[in-house]
Amino acid sequence: MAESGGIDPVSDPVSDPASDPGVAGDDPGYRAAVIDLLGVISYGEITAFERLAEDAKLAPTMQDKMALASMAATELGKVAPLHQRVSELGGDPFEAMAPFGDAIDNFHRHTAPSDWLEGLVKAFVGDGLADDFYREIAAFLDPVTRDLVVSSMDEDGGHAVFVVDRVRSVIAADPTVAGRLALWGRRLMGEALTQAQRVAADRDSLTALLTGGVDRPGLDLAALGRMFTRLTERHADRMAQLGLDS
Template sequence: MTESPDEDYRRAAVDLLGAIAYGELSAFERLVEDAKMAPGIEDKIAIGAMATAEFGHLQKLVERLSELGADPAEAMQVFRPSFDSFHAYTAPSDYYEGLIKAYVGDGLAADFYREIAAYLDPETREVIISSLEDSGQTAFIVDRVKAGIAEDHRLGGRLALWGRRLMGEALTQAQRVAGDRESLTALLAGGVDRPGLDLAALGRMFTRLTERHAARMAELGLEA
């Protein structure tokens, strides 16, 4: 039996919300672990606040999933293997790498999800956009990374390489999330009643993602 366009759309919305929700959950768990590497209590408090904000975002996404008639845990579970694999492969080796991952890696993922959210209904789009808002970590991370580089100039080169690696892995992860779920692929392709992304538009989207990544790296004083 062929599903209706409305059901196709609902499935795509649920998949996207599920992906972002699991991303927020894993970000929360990762930040809790990163706080253990923080050099002092002030930094531990700041990282803890970031983790708390991520969990708050998660709750909004869970509520929207329930409103759409989905089981939040089931919607998130399908993305667990790919996200867990990504985080295991990009586990930071020290505090500074953890900060870069939180700023650059999570920032790139947020940019990608904002791009896709443009194809959703206003209510769902607003929930997603609000869940991807900066949790106040930008200024803190930029300050800490720049201070670390000022103390040890060799750190800058290592973190620049780490940022490039995160960029490649995060783009691959984003493409995998969109490509592995037929509903998301269909959402991006559009339909007779809504616009979609052709190859040229898709290329422009990934160009925008790359440019925003370069801007973040520049803000940290690192080469993209």
């Protein structure tokens, strides 16, 4: 689930390796990397739709059920433009998603919420962390793909406001839940980073988008460290918005 006020990856400025709109079609290695990236984002959006629809069953009121259903619909609505871009680059959208099923499904199995509140925190914190990571990678994409990825991260229909309001209201009524939810948020952070590392290790093309190559600048180890610091800081910001310690 995206959120307004996202990170600004240009704080580690590099010359844009894909500033030419045609490079996505001209460079087979880059094209394969972009198809991989769009594949993992697409699969993530579909599983977010499924998870939110399932979490709606735990919602305490019909209004809350409708809010989660709307959130689920928003996630699913992001998939078609991503698939269209994969097709434009000569890929098959479903083949592009296939390599990422195990990693993303494992993340959701390890972070299945036990109740309505944990589901809300996961939607806000877990999805937000993924969105921030994709925004970071977007800095290294061609303009067409970059705009598509960033726009898909930014469209949440005001759902972040809904989640923050609900969680903070429950904590105000029962402060004892804050400790449990804070631990849950930290667990989500750890699991998300673990799965992201596994995906990157399995797909060299995604790693290459960040690290570059002989013909493309990328991030060195220090810049990669700063990127993960930004991700951690954004996670802490989200936890604070929920009224939780990170």
